[in-house]
Amino acid sequence: MAEWRRAMPVDAGPLADLERDANLVGLAHVFGDLPFPYDAVLTRWVLVLDDPEVVTEVVAGDQGLVAYVAYDPESLRHLAVHPDAWGRGIAREAVARSGASRLWVLEQNHRARGLYESLGWAPTGVTRECPRKPHPTELEYRHLGSSV
Template sequence: MRYEIRPVAPAEWKQSRALRLEALLDPVASVAFARTYDEESAMSDDQWRRRASGEGAQQVVAVRVGGDGDEWVGLAVVVAERADYYSINSVYLKPEVRGSGVAEKLFAAAIAWTWDRADRVHLWVHEKNPRAQAFYRRLGFRPTGRTMASPLDAGYTEYEYALERA
């Protein structure tokens, strides 16, 4: 199986929306994302177009190529929250490609995009998501010591991780 990792083009907003909404229905969505399916499915087409436009953010997609056509199987978004603060958000891989190495390639592309703009990239991870925590550590991300209440349930904590450019 061959996978292509590339930026999302603005004209691909419908595919981006479909994969994001699929992600929000995943059984682990409550510990992986800061928004809900109901919130994002109510967004207008214009909001989805802006999200895919690359303005202040870069979406990176993993596409399974060949066979019966191309299929979007993974997505990560780097957001420029401030001039000096870039964060990776909205990471999702379809269950059948998890553990295949696609996540590493998706992150490599997201991080490479960030290095053209900053020397550090951040992300937040839910306390009940040890698989993601282990993956981020394996990539070199380390806890910063900053925490916040989980956006979907303030009874849980999210931890900030960061990766410094070597």
Template sequence: MTLADCDRVAQIRVGGWRSAYQGLIPQSYLDGLSVEEDAERRRTYLSQGDGSVVNLVAEGAGGELVGWACHGPYREGEVLTGDAELYAIYVHPDQVGQGVGQALLTESVARCSAAGHGRLLLWVLKENDRARRFYERAGFRADGAEEPFDVEGVAVPEVRYARALPR
């Protein structure tokens, strides 16, 4: 991902939230998401990062960005564990089910494995059945860890998934 990609990545991310999380988190939160503010956050993260976070983009047949994934070190609190975490993976709603997410996930798994991480972990909304099936088909399993994600005072439970990485 480059700085020039940040606007499109923000469109994909905000569109992904509005599509995937409708009915799972408060609608007022989804309605308040701003593509412009998200794009600015992406630019800040990209320009000020230390290189430990990897941002990947996927292009469609016409060269337009249709997906984004982001991974980096996994932390327990502030302690690095040696594992990696998939922080985000979003596909433009029009492209869901077309293999874009699978391609991004496959590349993240390969890069995390090549970097020597033993596991790749991620957090997913407990009620997001579609995402959970996606990760389970890719070899991830819920490991029993759960935590609430607070959205406008509403506790939205998340579950952690893990997958061992080949070395």
């Protein structure tokens, strides 16, 4: 099992770095050559870390953050694992830590969707447009064991 700790405001930059690193590998087929919106992501992390209703936990490694999960009482809001640590079960741990019953995932994020579905999540049929260009479709998922 990974060693998780609560994220602190000083982690905003490393959280944005990890999100960039995971996106550039895992979502290149979605965002292509568009530049990663680092400043907007960093600003979002500052706000997330300041939100008292959101818990953000991280796994630190020798070269920076290895994983993060951010969640509120109902929703898994953000999850990423550094590509160098994929396949170690860290994302499964993160989902379990959250205790969430709802999440949004990019329709074309097949790796994440496969993980969620293997853990008992299913799409609800509700979609929305991702705010990040080129505005891909996001799917709402609910945990099948949830009554919410």
